[in-house]
Amino acid sequence: MFKKLLVHAALVLTGLTLAFPAAAHYIWIEQDKSHHARLYFGEYQEQERETSPGRLDEIKGPRVWILDAAGNRNEIKVVRKETHFDLGVISDHKSPIIAEELAYEVKNWTKQGIGIVKPMFYTRFSPLAEHTAHKLELMLDIVPENGSPNAFTVYFQNAPLAKAKVMVYAPNFWMQEYTADENGKINIKTPWPGQYVLEVIHLERQPGEFQGNKFEALRHRATLTFDIPAGSHENKASNEK
Template structure:
């Protein structure tokens, strides 16, 4: 029975890891709130059932700002400006030997600058602009799939142009969430080991006023 349960869990891991995302919310110059869950859905009271797996997200650039665990999110007194977070330890690698898979999350709150600071990032093409590009290692990802989640949780997938850019219509006031996944396959280094597939999942949030 334990073997069957483990097999079922491993089979469900790819879907779970891809459905779950890390995202950051910030209101004005207040503290940042780091979430794990499904951003297109309303979070249950106390946070997503997998929230306990979000243990030590890292600010980019590195910061000594204290992290306080709240009901459903981690609160961080982040420095002023856009907030960037990465985490490669939410889900442990899963799958069979030689076919292991893993996931790394990259999250950003704000669109005050067009600077790129993480290996994968959905960034505005201009400060406070309305067009965004998926950037991998500082270069745009042509034809990237970027999903836009509106303040009322309506979501729509966009295909980026040759420069990796989308320009969604921001007709509502409130918080938008942009998400994108970039997959790598091969003999890939991951936390001192090797995996055959690596999911890079990025989010960017901002408030449209």
């Protein structure tokens, strides 16, 4: 049943990608086994990572922080590379990493049915295996429940975002859509070990102006990345459901 849902979601999202090529991108953070972290712009589920020179340059200057055990933000240096933004080796690999890109230009996506919007990007990398405590940090945020790789809450402006639509992209690039409950909560399945990316979009109908260009709404887009270790208890339990 899970695979059928994923196939259906993949077909639906493929159609959306073809219809909205310019509006489908987001940022996300990955961390390899040596704890070297990188921020990407593109579409994880399509295995698409933008480059510089090119569309990666649309991301003007992301700000990135490590959250320490006390919940304090410690900003880290961001270096633009050809295929990503390099965040360096994260010595405290038990701490979450968060980032935001708020300088993205106003876009006229009226032909795509979105309107004239100011895109806002947010992302979080979560070391779920460490059962690290998490707290709300970003304007639009996907926050893990303590000690669980399957339970999350979506927040917007410090309040749970009811009925939020959350896409889950699995390590093999299958995808499935979940709808949060009235308290912004979702419970997902993680049947495979490896990296998962969760994505949510929220359109805030608030007109304004940025760099001399007027917009009709703010289009917030957030992601959360985490890894499920091979052979973990959580992964086995998820497979049994």
